[in-house]
Amino acid sequence: MEKNEFKLMWEDMQKAGYFSNHPHYSDHYGQEPTEQEQELDNKLLALDFSTNDICMPVPYSDALERSVKRTEAIWLNQMFSLPKAGVALDIGCGFGRSVSWMCQQYDQVIGTDISAEVISTARQRCAELENAVFYVNEADSLPAEIEPNSIDVAYIFTVFQHVPREYALEILKNAERVLKKDGQVVFNLIANINENVNDGKIDTEWAIGYSEEQALALLEQANLKLNKIVKWFRPETETCWLWVSAFSE
Numbered sequence: 001m002e003k004n005e006f007k008l009m010w011e012d013m014q015k016a017g018y019f020s021n022h023p024h025y026s027d028h029y030g031q032e033p034t035e036q037e038q039e040l041d042n043k044l045l046a047l048d049f050s051t052n053d054i055c056m057p058v059p060y061s062d063a064l065e066r067s068v069k070r071t072e073a074i075w076l077n078q079m080f081s082l083p084k085a086g087v088a089l090d091i092g093c094g095f096g097r098s099v100s101w102m103c104q105q106y107d108q109v110i111g112t113d114i115s116a117e118v119i120s121t122a123r124q125r126c127a128e129l130e131n132a133v134f135y136v137n138e139a140d141s142l143p144a145e146i147e148p149n150s151i152d153v154a155y156i157f158t159v160f161q162h163v164p165r166e167y168a169l170e171i172l173k174n175a176e177r178v179l180k181k182d183g184q185v186v187f188n189l190i191a192n193i194n195e196n197v198n199d200g201k202i203d204t205e206w207a208i209g210y211s212e213e214q215a216l217a218l219l220e221q222a223n224l225k226l227n228k229i230v231k232w233f234r235p236e237t238e239t240c241w242l243w244v245s246a247f248s249e
C-alpha cells in the first residue's frame, strides 16, 4: 500500500475510535479488571520469562491480550533486562499506554505514532508526565526531532503485524540510526501465520506474519545484532508471538 494511503488508513481508523472500541484496550477506557482477570495477571506473572519458549497459561482471548498489557512493565523487564534509566522511544505508541509506565523507568520517553489523531490523544492523556514527549512519524521513518545516537531503548509493541514489510524494515533501520551504541531495540512479531502476505483489507488489522528466519533477516538488513528471541506460544494453535531484542553496534 502506498505510504500516504497507509497513513490515511490509520488516521481514519483512529478517528473512528480504534482504541476506545477495541476490546484489547478497554482497561484504559473505563473498564475495571474483574477478579478472574486479576487471577489471570497472577498466572501470567508466575511464568518464567527468562526462558526462550514461554507457553501462555490460557488459550487466546481478549482477556489474555488485556492481561498481557496490564502486566507489561513487569514481564518485559524480566524477559530482556532492559536499561533502568536513560532515553526510551516507543514507536507506534498509540494513546501513550506504554509511555505511561516507561516514564517511571526512564529519564525521558519519546512516543511516536503514524496518526496525528492518536498523538493528540496521547498528549492529552499524558499531559501530567513531565518527561514524555510525542511526535507524529511517517510510515517508513522517524521524526527529525529524534537525533541519531540518542536513544537507549526503542520499543515497538503490536505494530509490525499491521505494517507492510517494507515500512517495518525502514522503521527498524531508523531505530538503529537513533539508538546509541549498544542501545537495545525490542519488538514483537506474529509468527506461523500469513508469512507470505504483505497487506490485507483496510480496517481488518491485517496480521502480517514473520518466520524466525524472516525476523533474523530483518535484523541483518537493519544492521542490528540479535540479543534474544523469545517465543510465546499457546497450546491450542501454531500461531505464536516472537519477541525480538537486538543491539545497535
Ligand SMILES: C[S@@+](CC[C@H](N)C(=O)[O-])C[C@H]1O[C@@H](n2cnc3c(N)ncnc32)[C@H](O)[C@@H]1O
Binding pocket: 010, 091, 092, 093, 094, 095, 097, 098, 112, 113, 114, 115, 118, 137, 138, 139, 140, 156, 157, 158, 159, 162, 163, 167, 171
Ligand atoms: C495495535 S496499536 C498498538 C499501540 C501501542 N503500541 C500499544 O501497545 O498500546 C498499533 C499502533 O501502531 C500505529 N502505527 C501503524 N503503523 C505505524 C508506523 N509505520 N509507524 C508508527 N506507528 C504506526 C497505529 O496508529 C497504532 O496506534
